[in-house]
Amino acid sequence: MAVPESLRQSLENAGQAHVLNLVNTLNDAKLALLIEQLEGLDLGAMQSLIDTYVKSAPQFEMPASTEPPTYYPADPNSSVRSYDAAKYISSGEDLLRAGKVACFTVAGGQGSRLGYDGPKGCFPAGAISGKPLFQIFAEGIKATGDKYGSVVPWLVMTSPQNHEATVAFFKDHNYFGLNADDVMFFPQGTMPSFDLETGRILMSDAYTLAASPDGHGGSLKALYTSGAIDAMKARGVEHISYFQVDNPLVRVADPLFLGLHATADDSSAQMSSKMLPKAYAEEKVGLFAKIDGRTQVVEYSDMPMELQRETNPDGSLKFLAGNPAVHAFSVDFVEKVNTDPAFSLPYHRAVKKIAHINTDTGEQVTPEEPNGVKLERFVFDALPFAEKSIILETSRVQEFAPIKNASGIDSAESSSKLQTERAASWLSANGVKVPTNSEGSPDCVLEICPATALDASDLRGKDLPSEIAPGQKLAL
Numbered sequence: 001m002a003v004p005e006s007l008r009q010s011l012e013n014a015g016q017a018h019v020l021n022l023v024n025t026l027n028d029a030k031l032a033l034l035i036e037q038l039e040g041l042d043l044g045a046m047q048s049l050i051d052t053y054v055k056s057a058p059q060f061e062m063p064a065s066t067e068p069p070t071y072y073p074a075d076p077n078s079s080v081r082s083y084d085a086a087k088y089i090s091s092g093e094d095l096l097r098a099g100k101v102a103c104f105t106v107a108g109g110q111g112s113r114l115g116y117d118g119p120k121g122c123f124p125a126g127a128i129s130g131k132p133l134f135q136i137f138a139e140g141i142k143a144t145g146d147k148y149g150s151v152v153p154w155l156v157m158t159s160p161q162n163h164e165a166t167v168a169f170f171k172d173h174n175y176f177g178l179n180a181d182d183v184m185f186f187p188q189g190t191m192p193s194f195d196l197e198t199g200r201i202l203m204s205d206a207y208t209l210a211a212s213p214d215g216h217g218g219s220l221k222a223l224y225t226s227g228a229i230d231a232m233k234a235r236g237v238e239h240i241s242y243f244q245v246d247n248p249l250v251r252v253a254d255p256l257f258l259g260l261h262a263t264a265d266d267s268s269a270q271m272s273s274k275m276l277p278k279a280y281a282e283e284k285v286g287l288f289a290k291i292d293g294r295t296q297v298v299e300y301s302d303m304p305m306e307l308q309r310e311t312n313p314d315g316s317l318k319f320l321a322g323n324p325a326v327h328a329f330s331v332d333f334v335e336k337v338n339t340d341p342a343f344s345l346p347y348h349r350a351v352k353k354i355a356h357i358n359t360d361t362g363e364q365v366t367p368e369e370p371n372g373v374k375l376e377r378f379v380f381d382a383l384p385f386a387e388k389s390i391i392l393e394t395s396r397v398q399e400f401a402p403i404k405n406a407s408g409i410d411s412a413e414s415s416s417k418l419q420t421e422r423a424a425s426w427l428s429a430n431g432v433k434v435p436t437n438s439e440g441s442p443d444c445v446l447e448i449c450p451a452t453a454l455d456a457s458d459l460r461g462k463d464l465p466s467e468i469a470p471g472q473k474l475a476l
Helices: 005-013 030-041 043-054 085-097 132-149 163-172 216-227 226-233 255-263 332-341 379-385 411-428
Strands: 099-105 154-158 183-187 190-192 203-205 209-215 240-244 270-276 286-291 294-298 326-332 346-354 370-375 391-393 445-447 474-475
Touching: 005 030, 005 043, 030 203, 043 370, 085 132, 085 255, 099 216, 132 154, 132 445, 154 163, 163 183, 163 346, 183 216, 183 226, 190 370, 209 370, 216 226, 216 332, 216 379, 226 332, 240 255, 255 270, 255 326, 255 379, 255 391, 270 379, 326 332, 326 346, 326 379, 332 379, 411 445
Parallel strands: 099 154, 099 240, 154 183, 270 391, 445 474
Antiparallel strands: 190 209, 240 326, 270 326, 286 294, 346 370
């Protein structure tokens, strides 16, 4: 087996011929793997990519036109902006009844930061039950379909690293009660890592590029190239509810959000977002902003702190809207982003220590200082391509309890407390007496699984206890 001459020439033209230095040491199977990786690269655009993102670092300049975005408050009767929530809930429910909504989970991560060996979606997240994240989402999706008498397809984007383990996990658990035909898995793409000084592609070994997942922004490309978009169009799906795998409290298909996204006068029904109010000015979270009339997310490190500290007359932050990575987008919009040359998501660079081989000798190199650049795309960078985009406020207690760290903030422990808080608020709204401690927090541990209720109203008429005992652990 030999490397195609056209590929050799393309690598030469791109300044990347070194990746073939050790091909004479490879058997046919390994050489085939290398060729497959190389043929998946856009070598024609490689030099421009390296010049822009590797050999230089793009600087974000805050336009003078930047202003806070408008949003729909969580309270529809808010003085900030009132609206007819019932109308939009009804619109969202109509979409769900008609089978026009699919769920999409970005699940490419491993649980290594949690001290867990396996895909992050397999991590036990239920406050009492210890149900894995995937099961919590599956129950929410099944309950949504049952509630509206329809099928809600589920798209799960894995990574090359965890794809097989994820699919096996679902099979081992019989898809958590879902029909296997309604769950579609596909891995996200990868991007090669580059040497910081030379821009040359780094190699993990003689036949493997040192590559990493291309970021959650790669999800839009993966949806298209995997055939998921065509599959959704064939099913009549028009809108996709997007969320990340680490948040067990997320509303997998929120009728209010979907209704606003699809039918509000100030929405293009292309891409929409939920927002969380910043807890304090210095909180490290991406911020929604309006730039030249289009909604964008500005990374906290790119927005001047004096701007982040600006307040309204009532003392609230002007730039209040933090990004919890909950979106909705239309199937047509995803297709357009992938087929219209005018749309291209930018890359973001991260300078890292990247182990690799010396492609002249084959010797392993373990750097002591950052030596390479990883590139990834962010899904929120698609927002400026939407003609109009709405934002809906949500809250941490109701919909944001991420599990990212082994301890402290955004850990399983902090998520359990938020799960309990939400369950307590739902039970209290239905007349159940919930004990509190001296700080006003629930003096118990509670978990309401999605199969029982998708929101507080779903508990009406159910057989609930009249009160919860102090220190009690209760899963409903």
